[in-house]
Amino acid sequence: MTGQPVIPVIVIEDAGKAVPLARALAAGGLPAVEITLRTEAALDAIExxxxxxxxxxxGAGTALNAKQYEACRAAGARFVVSxxxxxxLAEAADGANVPLLPGCVTSSEIMAALEEGYTHLKFFPAGQAGGVxxxxxxxxPFSAVRFCPTGGVSPDNAGDYLDLPNVVxxxxxxxxxxxxxxxxxWDRITALAKEAAGLG
Structure with a gap:
């Protein structure tokens, strides 16, 4: 999470586009990428x-249960986002070599995650949940917690989020x-990645 200010969240329809897409993003300074499990091509793209x-x-995104977590890990995901x-999910990730970034919004959810040892959380859907x-x-109240907001984040407001002390x-x-x-x-995507890599 500390390696780059923006993690691209990708819904990929064609696994054949995955490799050149990842190369274009990495060339622009965004090597970490989240491929969401919202299409049938997702696991093939991750692999x-x-x-x-x-x-x-x-990494893999939109993992909803332990079975999906294991499938992402088997495909070669370096991190899993829910x-x-x-x-x-916490039990599936416990002791595994692939970290889980779980989503939490309410104080109770954050406290439950803290009890399981999680201090880095996804904040989703950021815009609809109250934003900055x-x-x-x-x-x-949660000074030890760091967040990655997603959902409604754009070039127009990304800087406002990144200015917060609890946003990584x-x-x-x-x-x-x-x-x-x-x-x-791919040239356009590399250019957009360079712009995003300069935020924060």
């Missing part, structure tokens, strides 16, 4: 990046627009 793009740090937090003002309010990085999809991925416009 391709893990095996063919050594400069990338490929929109929420459950005891089942909400995260600022969490900083005092943000997640966003704007770095790899769907149309650019579909057309193979």
């Amino acid at each position: 391709a990046i893990a095996s063919e793009v050594p400069e990338a740090v490929v 929109p929420g937090f459950t005891p089942e 003002a909400y995260l600022k309010a969490l900083a005092s 990085c943000v997640g966003g999809s704007w770095v790899a627009p769907k149309e650019a991925v579909a057309s193979g416009d």
Whole structure:
């Protein structure tokens, strides 16, 4: 989470685009990338990046249960992100060599994650859950917790999030627009990645 200010969150439809996409993002200074499990191509894309793009740090997103966590780990994901937090997910990740970034929004969810030893959390959906003002309010009672907000984060507000002391990085999809991925416009994606890498 401390390696780059923006983690690209990618919904990939064609696993064949995964390798050049990861290379384009890494060339722009964003080697860590989250491939969400929202399409049938996701696991194949993770596996391709893990095996063919050594400069990338490929992770999996939208893991909802232990079975999906294990599938992501088997595909070569270096980290796994979940929109929420459950005891089942925590148990699956306990002692594993692939860290879990669980999503928490409410004080009770954050406290439950802290009890399991998690101090780095995803904050999703950031925009709808209260955004910068909400995260600022969490900083005092949860001073040991660091967040990666995603959902509604854009180039226009990413800097506001990154200015908060309890935000380490943000997640966003704007770095790899769907149309650019579909057309193979890797130069555009590298340029967007360079801009995002300069935030913070």
